[in-house]
Amino acid sequence: MKNTSSRASIDPSPRLVIDRSSLAANYDTLNRLTGSSDVAGVVKANSYGLGADALAPVLHSAGCRTFFVANCAEGERVRTSLGPGPDIFVLNGFWPSESERLSAHTLCPVINSPDELADLRTYAPELGFALHFDTGISRLGFSTGQTSDLFADAARLEGLSLKLVMSHLACADTPEHPLNTQQLHRFRRIRSVFSGIPASLANSAGILLGEDYHFDLVRPGIGLYGGAPSAGPFSPVLPVARIDAPILQVRELEPGDTVGYGAEFTVDRPLRTATVNLGYADGVLRACHRATARIHGKPAPLIGRVSMDLIAIDISAAPQARAGDSVSFLGEDLDAFAAAGGAANYELLVRLGSRFQRVYL
Numbered sequence: 001m002k003n004t005s006s007r008a009s010i011d012p013s014p015r016l017v018i019d020r021s022s023l024a025a026n027y028d029t030l031n032r033l034t035g036s037s038d039v040a041g042v043v044k045a046n047s048y049g050l051g052a053d054a055l056a057p058v059l060h061s062a063g064c065r066t067f068f069v070a071n072c073a074e075g076e077r078v079r080t081s082l083g084p085g086p087d088i089f090v091l092n093g094f095w096p097s098e099s100e101r102l103s104a105h106t107l108c109p110v111i112n113s114p115d116e117l118a119d120l121r122t123y124a125p126e127l128g129f130a131l132h133f134d135t136g137i138s139r140l141g142f143s144t145g146q147t148s149d150l151f152a153d154a155a156r157l158e159g160l161s162l163k164l165v166m167s168h169l170a171c172a173d174t175p176e177h178p179l180n181t182q183q184l185h186r187f188r189r190i191r192s193v194f195s196g197i198p199a200s201l202a203n204s205a206g207i208l209l210g211e212d213y214h215f216d217l218v219r220p221g222i223g224l225y226g227g228a229p230s231a232g233p234f235s236p237v238l239p240v241a242r243i244d245a246p247i248l249q250v251r252e253l254e255p256g257d258t259v260g261y262g263a264e265f266t267v268d269r270p271l272r273t274a275t276v277n278l279g280y281a282d283g284v285l286r287a288c289h290r291a292t293a294r295i296h297g298k299p300a301p302l303i304g305r306v307s308m309d310l311i312a313i314d315i316s317a318a319p320q321a322r323a324g325d326s327v328s329f330l331g332e333d334l335d336a337f338a339a340a341g342g343a344a345n346y347e348l349l350v351r352l353g354s355r356f357q358r359v360y361l
Helices: 020-033 044-048 052-061 072-082 096-104 114-123 144-152 178-193 286-290 331-340 345-350
Strands: 015-018 066-069 087-090 108-111 128-132 161-166 241-253 271-277 292-295 298-303 310-314 326-330 357-360
Touching (some): 020 052, 044 052, 044 345, 052 066, 066 072, 072 096, 096 114, 108 161, 241 331, 286 298, 286 331, 292 310, 326 331, 331 345
Parallel strands (some): 066 087, 087 108, 108 128, 128 161
Antiparallel strands (some): 015 241, 241 271, 292 298, 298 310
C-alpha cells in the first residue's frame, strides 16, 4: 500500500551546510584588507571542523599558495587534496620519527627550538622550513635567550632551506592590549636579522591591527570561515557554515509547564515550542541554551537545557512551523551563538560532530 503520509519524504538527519563560494569570497576580502601581503590558509583541525579535503582546494583556486596545519597527519591529507606546489607548514614542529613522512609529502616543519633545528639538520636537511620565535605568547617557539644564541651562531642555519620566519600574537583579539605593540617591536628586531626571508606575524585578529602587523604573509583562520576574530562585528566576511536540523515534534505548552532536564525553564505564557534533532553529541555546547536559532527566517530562542540529541526552541515567531521543517543554527549567528555558550567561535566549529550529513555548496 502506498505511503501517503506527509512525513514520507522528510529526512530527519541534521545537515552541516558549507558554502564554498563564501569561503572564496572571504579569502578575496582578506586579500584586499592586507594589500601587498600574501594571505595563507590556516586549514588545521580539518579546516576548523568544516573539511580540509573540500576547502583547501577552494582556497588554492582562489590564489592561496601557503597553508598551515597543526601536525604531520593533517599535512599529508592536505597535500593529497592539493597535489604538488603549495607550501604546507606543520606548526607543531619537527620530530625525527616523522622525517620520512614529511619528506615524502614535501611538508615544511615549523622549527620551534634549537633541538628541533639540530634534528632537522641530522634527519631531513633537504626540507624547507620556518623558524618560529616566541615574542610573548609563551607556547611554542625560540625563547628570547635561544633567539640570541641563534643570532650569535648563525652557522647553524647554513646549508638549510629557511623559507619563513614567524611569530604568533597572544592578544590580537584585544586591540588595545599593550602586548600587541611589544610583540610587534620584538618581531621587527628578529625580522631585521633575516633580510630577504618572508616574515609572518598576524592571524585573523592581527590583520585588523593594521598594516604594521601584516609583514609578508598573514595567517587567517577563523576570518576565512566566517567568524569575527575579535570583539565586535567583523563585517567583511560572509558566513561559511550553518546547521540545518529538522523539527521532530511541535508542542503547545501552558504556564507552569517546564522544559528539559532540571526543569530550568518554566513557561510563563501559552507557548508553542519545537523539539529539534540536534544536541551536544553533534557539537552544540550544552551551555548554548541561551542562544538563538532561526526558522523560516525568524529568530527562535533555545529554551531549557541542550541535551545529547535534542534541543527545544520557542517558535512563537513562526507559528506555521511544523514537524519536518528545518531550523538553522550558526551561519550569520555564529559569533552570537558561541558567545551565548561562553565559547570562542572557532571552538564551536571544531566541535561539530560526525553525525551531520555534510553538504558542500
